[in-house]
Amino acid sequence: MTTIRFPSGPTPGSVLGAAPDRAESAEAYRATGGYAGPADPAHGAAAAPPLPAELLDHLAASGLRGRGGAGFPVAVKLRAVRDRAGAPVVVANGEEGEPGSVKDRWLLRARPHLVLDGLAHAASITGAVRGYVYLSDPEAAVRVRRALAERPPPLPVEVVETGHSYVAGEETAVIRRIDGGPALPLAKPPRPFERGVGGAPTLVSNVETLARIALTAARPDLRERIARTTLVTLSGDRAEPVLAEVPYGVPLRTLAAAYGAPDAAGALMGGLFGGLVDRGALDLPLEPGALAAAGTALGCGAIRFLASDACPVSAAADALRHLAAESARQCGVCVSGTGAIRDAVDALAAGSADADTLTKLDRWSRGLLGRGACGLLDAAAGTAGSLLRAFPGLSEAHLRTPCPDCAATPPGDAGRRLAVAVPRVADGTPARTPLPALKGTP
Ligand code: SF4
Known part of the structure; x- marks a missing residue:
């Protein structure tokens, strides 16, 4: 069973939200300031949402990077699609192929409106005329379709399902599958922003990235915090897997201890993308630049700690x-x-x-x-x-x-x-019992 933990309780601008074990309705999402909802004293939503160009400026200033694995600057990717000739397409990519990651499937199951709002903002910025949600998780597909029916988006959005595999979420595989082909990667170039779905300039964006775009639109005053916080899936040989949202900069060793592996001998980083690190590397901060400089990677945020006696x-x-x-x-x-x-x-x-x-x-x-x-x-x-x-x-x-x-x-x-199991997300009203904290993290 994978559990969800807050570092120190729900905070404004959080992707986990206030009730991550329940599927969020459009009304509940709007109460947080999403869908340009009214200011809410409980959540401190912005009085007036930024215009698309202003939102792009906020995203550039915040330094937000994609959360699918490559960590490309979000504003650069949005501008590249916006500036191409043609009618752009936007794709929310929820197909997470890394076996140790659950964040994207959890997000689509629990907070589909946050992702759809982010997709609509990405469409506004790029001038996109249609959108897709691309996924393989049947439960997520049900929740996304329900969310689309509950609150139709401002542009046509279609759900495209695929089979689950390591490579199905690679962006050229996404384009190929949406165009009716197999979910297999193609050599680049052309990249999706040059020639994507149906030949149109296309933004393929990870669903957590889109969630952070929506949160930035609702709370531009929190843009740096939103950009410098990330979902992580922690797993390993001994303790139950954990999905948490943590700030950049927290040492890997602190995360290991909070997870339940204080004597970890190292870790498998970034899903399978960051390779192995030893015990000494656990002093590194959870920060993409620092990890890249040390020869590893945060990737999709999946970290598998090695038990002290594991080989x-x-x-x-x-x-x-x-x-x-x-x-x-x-x-x-x-x-x-x-x-x-x-x-x-x-x-x-x-x-x-x-x-x-x-x-x-x-x-x-x-x-x-x-x-x-x-x-x-x-x-x-x-x-x-x-x-x-x-x-x-x-x-x-x-x-x-x-x-x-x-x-x-x-x-x-x-x-x-x-493999790590996706946390259970139920329908209905939020749980009254607060979720446990990931003790020791900021
Ligand atoms: S696209 Fe090429 S590199 Fe990628 S999994 Fe297939 S065979 Fe391997």
Whole structure:
């Protein structure tokens, strides 16, 4: 069971909102200042919502970055679509392929109006004439369709469902699926802002990003706080998974302790996108720039802490088994490269690796980066490289001595071990009992 925790109780400008375990109605959302609702003393909504150009200025000034994984500046992406010739399209992308992330599915289930309001604001800024909500979660689809019927948006919005996979949320896969094709990535360019849905300039935006656009429209006075706060999915070997909303800057070690893994030996960062980090790296702040400078990434905000007695080789093997199984098998270099990396790390875990395995892994981790049409091959190469960098002694030790933790981890269950369940979101009125706090976080 995945629980939802506030760091220190609900705050204005929060994506989690006041009652994250209940599906929010249009009326309840409007009471928070959404849909340009009236000022509410309880929520302190803005008296007059900003015009589209003003909102774009607020988003640029706040430095808001996308929350789908790449972390691209939101204002730059919006301007790129607005400035193209043609009738733009906007897409709310709720297909989260990272197995350790639940935030996007929770958001669509619990606060569909927040996402739809953000989509409408993105349409106003870019001049878009139609929109889509793209997802694979059936429960989220029901809630979004209900929200669209409850309060029709100012532009036509269609829900497009897809099958769940690691690559289905990649932005070119999104375009392809909406256009009636398979949800598989294509080589870039053209990028969606150049040629997207039906050939039109298209904004593909993560649903948490859209939620933060809507919150900024309602509370421009809180724009920096909204831009510098993020949803995280915390998981690991010992404690129950947690969905929380935390400010940038909080040390990873503080998050580990609050989650229930104070002695964590490291973490698998950003879903499978940020690779492995060791115990010392847990002193890093949860901040995209600082994490990138240290060679890792926040990605979609999924962090899997390694228990103090867990083997990082076993964790890397699970990640690589999952990535190899999820390869769309379109690019020859991905099919052979991801498979070869998986086999090499599997051999390390099984205690049957050749003496030159670490040399080969090092070569592949550098040489395969950027060679696939999407980020899956990069994630595989990055995971292997991070294992060698963060845990060099342990990797070498696996060449000599069989590892009991690896031996106790059945290879076939990798996807199940990495997966995190979406928190339960019920219909009806908000719970009276306050949700538990994620103790120790700001
Ligand atoms: S890199 Fe791999 S997963 Fe990505 S498009 Fe190519 S074959 Fe598919």
